[in-house]
Amino acid sequence: MYTLKAIEKDGAPPLLHNVSDIVDWHEKRSMIHRNWLDCIGGLPPLVKPNMKINSWELHTDYYLINICYSTVYEDWVPANLLVPKVHEEEIIATKSDVLQLLNSANSEQFRAVIALHPTSDNGKEDISTIAGRKNRQYGLELVKRGYVVLAPDTITAGERVLKNDQPFQTAAFYKSHPEWSAVAKMIVDHQQGISLLEELSIVDNSKIGAIGHSLGGYNSFFLAGVDRRVKAVVCSCGFSLFAQDPEVHRWGRREWFSHIPKISDYINEGIVPFEFTEIAALVAPTPFFLWMGQNDGIFPHWEPAAKGLVELNSLYEWMAEGKRFTSLIGNSGHDFPPEIRQIAYAFLDKWLS
8 A cells, every 4th residue: 555645756666675586576466466456356257258240341451350259247248350361262251251261270370469449439440440540540450460350349338338328437337346347347358358369260379469559558458467368568558657647536436437446445545555557567577568658638647657667667677578678758649659559569570479
């Protein structure tokens, strides 16, 4: 636990405080992990991955398949599955053809990413279709780069907006799950997405990464921090600390998207249970790319976050894994510019090779 006054004054606590060797770090990491799961309400056991194929489209160099996949508590996650097109002569006319494409014993295996969308009402469409916004189509760009891409909708977005509700309204979720959190729900849905990718014959299970911007950015490293099946992670404009945050209850209870309600109880007592450098540290030593902008209007408190990046770099260096960590800070806003995306894609290429 940390007092808000202390982190406002001193910034992110040193990750390696009282850590003298790797055994100490593993003990500290276990404590951070337990604390994190306690705050978010825990992660239930995963269920057997099942998939329903809804529709498909053939494009010049890829297939776009709209699916749903199973997740915990008998829920289903709508998603777009993008697959590189290898053979021009392939005919995909029926569901059987789609299944043959995904599960042929003789199929070529591809690297894969789970691509997580930002706060967009359209959810997955924003990153995996030509209808997506400028600088947000990273799912579409990655399939053209030769990746199998799974782009799911988070709860309250895209096809998961409830009837008579607005996007990113979590009241109905908390009515059904009062002791849980939207963050835990998103993590476990994305874990189920990894399980689905592992079931596909066209995916090389040893080469699965995660990428996202904003909401998708922190969801990517939240996922990688609890699931070692993610072998590389890219976070754009999603690393934000409690320190000097002008939106005090950003991570707690709000009128719209409430991430972790329990956080507000702590904040009302003048404390926080962790700093987000610790949650990001759960990713180490998995290859980790972080990008942020100095003119980010969503996360304007970039300076304490920048000091947090120094802490993360120190951790990776101490582990003798410094080459696995890359952080960049520019003067753009809350954006994922083309030149940064190309660097991020090259990072994925390297670590998922």
